[in-house]
Amino acid sequence: MLEGIEIEEGKEREDFAGFKIKPKIIAYPKSEDEVVRIVNYARDNKIPIVTYGAGTSLAGHLQCEGCILVDMKRMDKILEINEIDWYVRVQPAVNLERLNVELNKKGFFFPPDPASYFLCSVGGATANASGGMRGVKYGTFRDWVLALRVVLPNGKVVKIGEPLRKNRGGYDLLHLFVGSEGTLGIITEIWLRIIPLPQRKSYTLLVYVNDVEEAGKLIFNIRKKGILPEIAEYIDDQVVRALNRQLNAGLDESGGGAFIISVEEDYLQKLLDLLAGKKYIITEGDEAEKIYSIRAQSAIALKAEAKLMYVEDIVVPVSRLIDAIKRIKEIEKKYNIRMPVIAHIGDGNLHPNIILDDPVKAQEIFEEVAKIAIELGGSVSGEHGIGVQKAKVLAEQLIAHNGKEVLKIMKGIKDLIDPYHIMNPDKFVELAYKLSEKNEGSISR
Ligand SMILES: Cc1cc2nc3c(=O)[nH]c(=O)nc-3n(C[C@H](O)[C@H](O)[C@H](O)COP(=O)(O)OP(=O)(O)OC[C@H]3O[C@@H](n4cnc5c(N)ncnc54)[C@H](O)[C@@H]3O)c2cc1C
Structure with missing residues (x-):
């Protein structure tokens, strides 16, 4: 059934944060048709699918054992730059830096810039609703994705949204898929809003x-x-x-x-x-560009010197920043650990990086820091997403701020779109719901 599709067997990987990816096979589709065949095969054989962009996500989004890892790297074409309707249409594996190089040649740019912009794929950043350094002015991918083509778990292909600046058609399914961390389908095409260079x-x-x-x-x-x-x-x-x-x-x-x-x-x-x-x-x-690039490489510089690094991504109302910072410093002192801070401070998004060789203790501290955000009316993730690492604290946040009913609705959406339980299962909302029901669970790499 997978004849003609490029396949590799049993090759293990690690994502940037060190979460293990142990697939049964890795598939490299070259077209949407091949993606459909992979999804149908996985569903018929009850094998979980994990979609891989560039592997830079930081919370165990890609962790798996015995899955089909669908590596999108062969689908990397910029399909259209529309200079009148101001959008660009791309395949998911287009590298974000490359995208802007091509747009700049025509006098346009795409503002969201995760600090991994030179590594990450547009598909991964869309599935993660990534933010970045320009988030303070331009927001996140959520504000810039106009439409998607997606292969659903049932093998059907849908187009969601339209490349329009205004669109009031139906429920907003587009923003359900942006940030869904590969749990609702495989994105095969993306329309992004672009603007002229400043x-x-x-x-x-x-x-x-x-x-x-x-x-x-x-x-x-x-x-x-x-x-x-x-x-x-x-x-x-x-x-x-x-x-x-x-x-x-x-x-x-x-x-x-x-x-x-x-x-x-x-x-x-x-x-x-x-x-x-x-x-x-x-x-x-050029000098300004150099400073921007040094800032972008901060996490890489820290990671180069750490065996294990847990990257927090809490966000608080800007008015509560100082309270959050003081409490982070108290935790660093209490455990006598190193917790260097990188922050998109302009929008209240803090990345304290827990550097500790003991993964169990590190996860405990990680959750303690995340609770600061919940208590200050913030969120456990501003932009990196939930994966497995933040599932427990996501459940706590949703229950504290929104009520359990909201978590149930989210779980219901996952069940509706993926009743086969194959699309990046047991992570994100699904895992949050499970942990909230059992009120237990440990997260490991
Ligand atoms: C040094 C460094 C700095 C970073 N800085 C930032 C930052 O400033 N802001 C920020 O938001 N993030 C940041 N990140 C986190 C991460 O880079 C981003 O979330 C990134 O956009 C993920 O892209 P990726 O291509 O590596 O995706 P991956 O890690 O490969 O995948 C991310 C998620 O998307 C899913 N996915 C991937 N492709 C598809 C697809 N085609 N269809 C459906 N699902 C898919 C995956 O299953 C996974 O759940 C940083 C990471 C690093 C390593």
């Missing part, structure tokens, strides 16, 4: 701060003054040192980390007024 000059400032609290206060003031940054990021002193060691980044190590902010020229003076007395450099052009 015309105004912009500046990137590297501001040295004494600590993360000072970075938090800076963001409060920036928002009060009505400054809309393009990026507003923070890396703490441990990240600065790792970047210097790994990339020769040349950052000043004497303070408590760096705040990186890009603004259009109209906002520059207002920002400089706020920075009076602080140590900073202003860059533009």
